[in-house]
Amino acid sequence: MSPRFRPGDAVRVRAWDPPGHVRTPFYTRGRRGVVLAVAAVHPNPEELAYGRSGLPAQPVYRVAFSQAELWGEAAERTSDRTVADLQERWLEPAP
Amino acid sequence: MSHPHDDPHPHQPDIEDAPLGYxxxxxxxxxxxxxxxxxxxxxxxxxxxxxxxSRSPADGARLVARSWIDPAFRERLLHDVNAAARELGIDAGGIPIRAVADTEQVHNVIVCTLCSCYPRLLLGAAPDWYKSRAYRSRVVREPRAVLREFGLELPDEVQVVVHDATAELRYLVLPCRPAGTEGWDEPALAALVTRDCMIGTAMPIVPG
Structure with a gap:
């Protein structure tokens, strides 16, 4: 599976709340970030957790969020950033 | 001096005194x-x-110290920590580790908000606070306040970048070489690099 996103692409994390083992932190859901890099291509851990194959392997991206985007008015310092590693199926283009 | 037996020492529970959990x-x-x-x-x-x-932060500290004195090694470390560690005879394991380098403008700190992912083979077992809900939930929300509690006050012009290890990577912070260490050899430099320096909750300090 070739990566759908490239470094510099703006993405939005799906505002999604599936049951079971989930690897996308709640605080990033629905938030807009920027792809820094493809971190890995890996079988889906949300499937592996149940003994399934997790195939096809999924690109995992390092996605950077501003503290302002994550926490709004409550941000401690708007220009600070958080970077999380997120699977492709959790990301949508956010042009 | 004897003491009366109706005044027993406080009882410290043995490990078996608490019931086994599920x-x-x-x-x-x-x-x-x-x-x-x-x-x-x-x-x-x-x-x-x-x-x-047997693993300890000494292995991670060797990598950091070597990167300070050998720019080519630093490049290789930033490209592939596990391979660079092998050069020094250090087994960093099969899980990819990524080094995040501090600069004058950027300070990095690591966390795993979902569980407690940690570059254990380079730093030894994670400290209990790293696994605590308090650290995991607060450091993404108010990193500067958390770092201040560790005694690390960052200037306004320095950007804080928190790395949340949510997937198949582990992170290692590569701190800046402190001023006043020109000409120091690798073991002397490595002695400055504590575990917390490689988590990002401290910076190397030259004893004054």
Whole structure:
């Protein structure tokens, strides 16, 4: 599976709340970030957790969020950033 | 001087005094089954635990110190920590580790908000606070306040970048080489690099 996103692409994390083992932190859901890099291509851990194959392997991206985007008015310092590693199926283009 | 026996010392509970929880019971049962079925022996289990316990931040500190004195090594470390560690005879394990380098303008700090992912083979076992809900939930929300509690006050012009290890990577912070260490050899430099320097909750300090 070739990566759908490239470094510099703006993405939005799906505002999604599936049951079971989930690897996308709640605080990033629905938030807009920027792809820094493809971190890995890996079988889906949300499937592996149940003994399934997790195939096809999924690109995992390092996605950077501003503290302002994550926490709004409550941000401690708007220009600070958080970077999380997120699977492709959790990301949508956010042009 | 004797003391009266109706005034006993405070009792410190032994480890067995608390009831076994669900997961402890499950672990004990699973271990017994794996041993009984010959998947591994008690001796192999002990040796594996010894190997895990033998890891310490000294290995990570060697990588950082080498990167400070050898720019080509630094490039290789930033490209592939596990391979760079092998050059120094350090087994960083099969899980990819990524080094995040501090600069004058950027300070990095690591966390795993979902569980407690940690570059254990380079830093040894994670400290309890790293696994606590308080650290995991607060450091993404108010990193500067958390770092201040560790005694690290960052200037306004420095950007804080928190790395949440949510997937298949582990992170290692590569701190800046402190001023006043020109000409120091690798062991002397490595001695400045504490565990917390590689988590990002401290910076190397030259004893003054």
């Amino acid at each position: 997961h402890e019971t499950l672990t004990e049962a699973l271990l017994a089954l794996l041993r009984d079925k010959g998947v591994f022996s008690a001796d192999e289990l002990r040796r594996t635990l010894e190997e895990i316990d």
